[in-house]
Amino acid sequence: MSYAVKEMFLTLQGEGVNAGRRAVFVRFAGCNLWSGREQDRATAICRFCDTDFVGTGGLGGGKFADAVALADEAAVYWGEGADNRFVVLTGGEPMLQVDDAIVDALHDRGFEIAIESNGTLPVHPGIDWVCISPKAGSEVVQRSGHELKLVWPQPGSDIDAMEQWDFANFLLQPMDDARAEANHEAAIDVVMARPKWRLTIQTHKLLGLR
Ligand SMILES: C[S@@+](CC[C@H](N)C(=O)[O-])C[C@H]1O[C@@H](n2cnc3c(N)ncnc32)[C@H](O)[C@@H]1O
Numbered sequence: 358m359s360y361a362v363k364e365m366f367l368t369l370q371g372e373g374v375n376a377g378r379r380a381v382f383v384r385f386a387g388c389n390l391w392s393g394r395e396q397d398r399a400t401a402i403c404r405f406c407d408t409d410f411v412g413t414g415g416l417g418g419g420k421f422a423d424a425v426a427l428a429d430e431a432a433v434y435w436g437e438g439a440d441n442r443f444v445v446l447t448g449g450e451p452m453l454q455v456d457d458a459i460v461d462a463l464h465d466r467g468f469e470i471a472i473e474s475n476g477t478l479p480v481h482p483g484i485d486w487v488c489i490s491p492k493a494g495s496e497v498v499q500r501s502g503h504e505l506k507l508v509w510p511q512p513g514s515d516i517d518a519m520e521q522w523d524f525a526n527f528l529l530q531p532m533d534d535a536r537a538e539a540n541h542e543a544a545i546d547v548v549m550a551r552p553k554w555r556l557t558i559q560t561h562k563l564l565g566l567r
């Protein structure tokens with residue numbers, strides 16, 4: 358199978374429990390909750406996306422003929438050194454494309470594999486770090502993993518129900534939009550009232566990283 362990748366880059370993981378960790382990001386093209394076109398945003402299921410995931414024309418993006426080609430490129434972005442190799446599969450929605458061949462090819466090159474997914478599709482069982490970020494109005498089928506990262510505020514989210522899901526970490530991430538300051542305060546209020554949750558902020562944006 359071939360894979361459509363919007364962009365690939367080496368940076369620090371900016372979000373969640375692995376924030377600060379050196380990582381190759383593979384951003385797959387396409388999503389099942391929004392077309393990615395601005396004219397469709399108001400009617401999409403997910404309306405607050407901060408990411409351009411349309412097409413394969415971003416820096417480091419392209420159409421990869423097979424999993425070996427994609428994993429070889431990820432290894433080039435990582436560079437020298439076999440230790441602590443870390444790749445984050447994101448998008449768009451990566452589970453529209455991630456399969457056995459990609460997981461095996463990245464593991465063969467020594468990568469620990471993390472995923473950022475909206476949870477509407479089951480995550481591949483070979484992934485080493487599963488981050489699920491639920492979207493109000495969608496059905497989350499992947500209810501277990503390493504971190505649940507809920508963007509806040511999201512009217513219609515059932516936070517009581519989510520607390521029963523099987524995650525090792527429960528994180529609230531303030532929504533980055535025109536009301537960012539109020540969203541930070543709202544997220545802090547939830548964490549103060551519900552100590553099961555922790556605040557995570559998008560550190561790459563503060564640092565000017567990609
Ligand atoms: C662009 S998404 C791609 C992965 C997957 N489609 C998902 O939604 O989890 C990567 C992460 O950014 C988060 N995100 C997207 N837009 C955001 C925004 N405006 N503010 C804060 N987080 C946002 C998502 O919830 C997700 O955790």
Ligand SMILES: Nc1nc2[nH]cc(C(=O)O)c2c(=O)[nH]1
Pocket residue numbers: 368369370371372382408447448473561566567
């Ligand atoms: N540095 C950095 N960290 C991130 N963590 C999750 C991201 C994403 O867009 O999935 C992201 C991203 O785009 N950049």
Ligand code: SF4
Pocket residue numbers: 388389390391403404405406407408410448449450475492
């Ligand atoms: S599900 Fe993820 S990639 Fe898709 S529109 Fe929402 S935040 Fe963006």
Ligand SMILES: [Mg+2]
Pocket residue numbers: 407408
């Ligand atoms: Mg991002």
